[in-house]
Amino acid sequence: MRILRQHLSENGLKLTRQRLSIAEQFLDCEGHLSAEELYHQLSDGSQRVGLATVYRTLKMLVDAGLAQVRHFPDGTARYENVYGEPAHDHLICVECGRIIEVENPLLQELYQRSFDLYGFVASGHRLVITGVCGPCQNSR
Amino acid sequence: MRILRQHLSENGLKLTRQRLSIAEQFLDCEGHLSAEELYHQLSDGSQRVGLATVYRTLKMLVDAGLAQVRHFPDGTARYENVYGEPAHDHLICVECGRIIEVENPLLQELYQRSFDLYGFVASGHRLVITGVCGPCQNSR
DNA sequence: ATCACTGCAAAGTCTTTGCAACGAC
């Protein structure tokens, strides 16, 4: 929230009712929200916002460094709250669609080390592992 | 090619001129092709095919295990020739858009080991690292 | 009062689908 206000004032942007609603709802949620999902969550309340505004605000949250986009295999962009969250990877079960988040600091470190070879300086990564999750293994 | 024929006959599918053109062109190419790009490459030749057919055939190549889809940050699906290719990861430069492929068997192994903990059996993975590539570092 | 923001609807992408003609087996 602090970061958001700072980003706004630094860029001559305004803190509107809509941006506040969207940011609050978004930052409250763990996990991966699509613009559409966020839009529906907000339409329940009295503070309705347009879908276009949700898209615009999410993009702004990315600029502010509070969110990250990720394009999932279903073709939709999903946004993830990134503030204070440790880096993590995703396991996606091809049977049930479940998304599991994994933290593995060791991997993070290896990434950077191996990519140094290419003179490449990493600023972020997205790792998606597809496979079959435990529960689905068992129910086979 | 062999695999393709086998996949076709196993599933009662037919080997058409179009499928042949698309598969040849696709398997010849290294890297990441979008349906649109493949379509344009093919439209140069005498063997024109419809864009819809390119989409349908690429999907079929995925089923046959010859291709992999990947959704890139630009929102398009890109297909990658996967036959006999070692597993590899991608570095994407946020400045110039360049895509660098990296092989790192050590990482591959670590993946599986760490995800075993979750009872998760991986069948594939997509790792995308974003950052700034060597040339772009230098030109700063 | 200014200038950014919003909502809506229209436009834009990328991809899929319906359908009649076509072609591989």
Place this chain on the structure above:
DNA sequence: GTCGTTGCAAAGACTTTGCAGTGAT
């Protein structure tokens, strides 16, 4: 001859944009 395939154009999903009115500073 059968039944999968093709090409086209229309439809669909997701996202962006134009614009006139609205609102934060």
